[in-house]
Amino acid sequence: MRIERVRAGSRPADVPLRQKPRGALSRFWGRILDFSLVLWVVRVPLLSVLLGLAMMAGVTQAQDVTLDVAMAGAPVGATAGVSRAILSLVGAVFLLWAMPVHYAARLLVETDNGLAAKVARRDSAAGRRGIAGHDWLMAAMVREVPRLIGVLPFFIFAIGANAAISNLPTLADRPAVDAAHHQLVLLVWAMLAGVPLFYLYCVLRGRLTQVQALAALDRALGRWLKPVFGLLGIAPRRDDAEGQLHASGRLALLVYALLVVAVLVASPHWLAARLPLAYAVPLIFGGWVPILAYLSSVGRRFHVPILTGLFIAGAIGVYVFGDNHAVRTVTADEPAYRRTSLVQAVHLWMQANGCAGQPSSCPRPIIVAAAGGASRAGFFTASVIGHFLDYDQQKPAFSFTRADGSKVSRVARDDGRFTPAIQSALDGKEIATRLFAISGVSGGSYGAAVVAAALSARTGKAPPCPAEAPAHWFGGAIHGWRDCLESMTADDFLTTTFFGLAFHDQVQLFLRDRAALLEEAWEASFARHAGAAGAPAGPGAARRLSEPFLSAPRDPEHWVPYLVLNGTSVETGQRIITTDLLPTYAAASRCPSGGPNAECPIFTHAIDFHSLVRSDLDVRLSTAATNSARFPVISPPGSIYQVDTDVVDRIVDGGYFENFGAESALELAQAMVDVEPALAPFVLVISNDPQSVLTEERTARGVVVPDAAEHSFLPEVAGPFGAIGAVRGGRGRLAVAHAAAWLDARFGGRCPVNLVQIKVWPEDSAGRCPVGTATPEKIRQVSMSWWLSKPVQMNLHEQLEPTADRCNNRTAVEQVWSALATRSEACTGPTP
Known part of the structure; x- marks a missing residue:
């Protein structure tokens, strides 16, 4: 930094002034701003994983989809081990969510001019302080944030599977619950194992492209696709032609974006049959990331809020031309x-x-x-x-065998719930x-x-x-x-x-x-x-x-x-x-x-x-x-x-x-x-x-006695919606x-x-009937969506079975x- 004006007689105008050293708090705040800038640049892939985290951590219905994968490959009550279904889900998270958000984040940090200018200023400041090379902290932010975003989907699925364990209902058929618990634990560990594997892939990715054959292929792709990359605005910056996101990575992101466009016009029923439930989650959260990240990048380049503009234009279009929500007749x-x-x-x-x-x-x-x-x-x-x-x-007595091999007998007339007189009236x-x-x-x-x-x-x-x-x-x-x-x-x-x-x-x-x-x-x-x-x-x-x-x-x-x-x-x-x-x-x-x-x-x-x-x-x-x-x-x-x-x-x-x-x-x-x-x-x-x-x-006397929580977060908002x-x-x-x-x-x-x-009767977190006792602070939720896991189906089926407690x-x-x-x-x- 050069100062053009100096006091008369102090020193020549071309002699730089030494900046006053900044305090520790000022330096810390500057780093916070640097980190915030990096997060803002990668806001689209970051929002993808944050939305996924919110759903998997807080929505029972989303957590329960992991049960379908965990229990696949074995009958109810049996364990399948680390099944093909579990490995397939890890692969789907890797390919359909982790890779797109990582690549999109890398593309954004590689092509953002504002961030590049900030990195250059930090490097220049480090050089003036006598530190050779780059500002290591800024370089670490730019390098590691995309990697961390890429590994988050594995953590998110591990959180969802772990939460599904606590959602498991208490069933008379205990081995079915034990097997589901065992399989969910395996799914958690499989997802956690995906974290270091994906991080290692991120580290080795650049080195793989240095292998002679792969490097030649990448250079050839770069030459062939240079006009396409230039037209779309995803070409490497002129001051960083080598870049870290090679031509193969840019091509993979482009192909994924085109596949998402194809999904828009393809049959969702066909796709749902091939990516059901938990397998669909990576595509749902990762599918829009390349397109939205690209629009976000273009918007920053031209200082135009493209995403906001599209949202407003869409709302106006629906208002003017109508929506596609007509009741089918x-x-x-x-x-x-x-x-x-x-x-x-x-x-x-x-x-x-x-x-x-x-x-x-x-x-x-x-x-x-x-x-x-x-x-x-x-x-x-x-x-x-x-x-x-x-x-x-x-009418007749019957028996059935549970998953653990135990035989259960039911007496005649629906376990004695209707009398011989009722049978006489209903026969025929x-x-x-x-x-x-x-x-x-x-x-x-x-x-x-x-x-x-x-x-x-x-x-x-x-x-x-x-x-x-x-x-x-x-x-x-x-x-x-x-x-x-x-x-x-x-x-x-x-x-x-x-x-x-x-x-x-x-x-x-x-x-x-x-x-x-x-x-x-x-x-x-x-x-x-x-x-x-x-x-x-x-x-x-x-x-x-x-x-x-x-x-x-x-x-x-x-x-x-x-x-x-x-x-x-x-x-x-x-x-x-x-x-x-x-x-x-x-x-x-x-x-x-x-x-x-x-x-x-x-x-x-x-x-x-x-x-x-x-x-x-x-x-x-x-x-x-x-x-x-x-x-x-x-x-x-x-x-x-x-x-x-x-x-x-x-x-x-x-x-x-x-x-x-x-x-x-x-x-x-x-x-x-x-x-x-x-x-x-x-x-x-x-x-x-x-x-x-x-x-x-x-x-009591026809009136529900209220029992509100002592603390409420944002009561001005929660109150009306809760009501x-x-x-x-x-x-x-x-x-x-x-x-x-x-x-x-x-x-x-x-x-x-x-x-x-x-x-459908409640049960507390320990699986006991809470009716007639002190009301528990929390009961187990029964999932409510357009799909039910097998343990939830069994729980609902058992609601008509006789039990010894008051919940029957x-x-x-x-x-x-x-x-x-x-x-x-x-x-x-x-x-x-």
Whole structure:
């Protein structure tokens, strides 16, 4: 540094002044600024690994995907050792995440002029201090930061696998948990072993290019691709022509970026089949890094915020031209006339149960309320309903063998949960005909749709599944309805959805959005099951989820329950209900919902979905379920078009309004009784949130006693969001209480139990039942996403098994069996 002006008489103008030595604090702060500059230059690859860290460290659903890899290659309860699946995941992290973020970071530090100028100034300052060569600390930052970013993905997966260990549920089949624990530990160590291997690769990478043959190849690539590199702005700097990121590295990064563009237009379903679950994570977090890093580099070169500009331009483009989140519709043959009036639906149900004209002799109509919770809710809804559909299998005693070889025996009549009198009443009856309707929310709606589709596809009483169990389900073979329905809802729907979120919905254009991809994954999975070799269902039945919702004819000889699928209106905050029932009926007395008797709404202050679209349009059964299952991030709000360019409303998850489906179930029961007073509906609530059970335990005189944490981080932000999240469950519990109160007031004089709730019970960190004891500070979370690990499936399956503690559904199961065997006249007659 030269000073041009000096005081008169002090020294010649060309003699440099010695700078005043800086203090230690000033030097330290300067180094902090140097490090911050390096991090800012590599912010895109750094953000990639930070987002991955946040997800794997804090999201149960992300942690559980490591279980799929850990348990691959061996039956449930057996250890596979360091399997091919584990090694393949290490390789995927190496190639699809670690290498791209490392190469992108190297490219950024090598081509950034601002950072190069800073390095030159530091080197010059080191020379003036008499230190030969470079400023070692600045050189270390530039060299080591990309390497450290490159090894972080291995640490991130190790953290996720370690967290998955603590998430493992307590199972009666203990060897299954022990084997999963063992395999997860191996996965942790395999990922940690990848750290020094990748670091060694980074160190040796430059030396490998000095091998004569490789060096010649690299120089040739540099000559051939020089115009391309120059045009894209990724050529070496003129003052550093050799660089550290050789032509081969630049070419690898360019090829990876082009492959990501190909992913945008390729089939996510094809890709998901080849990179499922944990294997998809490296691509999701590493895929965009080369393109975004390149745009970040160009932006710094020209001092233009390109990434911010693209985000703003994208938001404006969506505002002006619309998004790709339209609710999928199909042209159908007069769909409005294919819905069933409530009066006709009740009479068809009575015909199915052999009591037409004698309603008092009819069994109690069962209305199921299936709570929300993604695949957890779908699986549990299917599992619970399947348990009762398997009545004939529940009659005899049976035994089964656990993974450790121990034999477990169950006594007759569902382990004694129904009596000989109940058996006498149910023998020769088809349990499916007892189900009048299912009111679903979110994942519960998906479970309801699968149940309805499977019942539609059945041949006689046989479930539409082959005997051989699919690989993604924990069971060994399919023996009945419960096994069939569980296997149908246990598939991987998460990978395709996340590819849609990570790629398709970031460049919308003509591409299908992630909601449509989720629906297609449901349709394909059901078709694989119901259309598999050995499955009783025919080819047409296997397509039920992809057919128009209102296309299936109503046949009392082949009974299928009605569906009431609850979404939420963005415009009004009311329910948007997608149902195969006509939304109004002629009330026999005063309209229960308060409307006019001639056109009495079944559901109060609710919007009928089909009234929002053209009269010639319907939706697929899968789309009807998605109308209820659009929870944040995973699925976008669905735009409902009344005409081609007129968005009349947007629909989001039904859980925003009420997460249990109990309010719609109650209103349907009230309308049903108004149509036929001799019937006595029974409501079965299937909930699946363990935390909600603990909340109910704190209820006194109908009021939940709050117990807030003493400390809250950012309460101004956490408070409103926490309230929004809590309201969905709070309104659900309120709806259940209202339903129980109305049913008891109507039928309680003769039938003491009119509503039953089957739950997923909580367990504390030690695996104990916390109900009836001091509420633990933390309970184990049951993963909720569009995929379930096998231990989680087993945990949900075991919720209906008898246990010695208070956390069991024994009483609830007994009461459901009793309701299935009870005639309506037992509840509607005069009080004895």
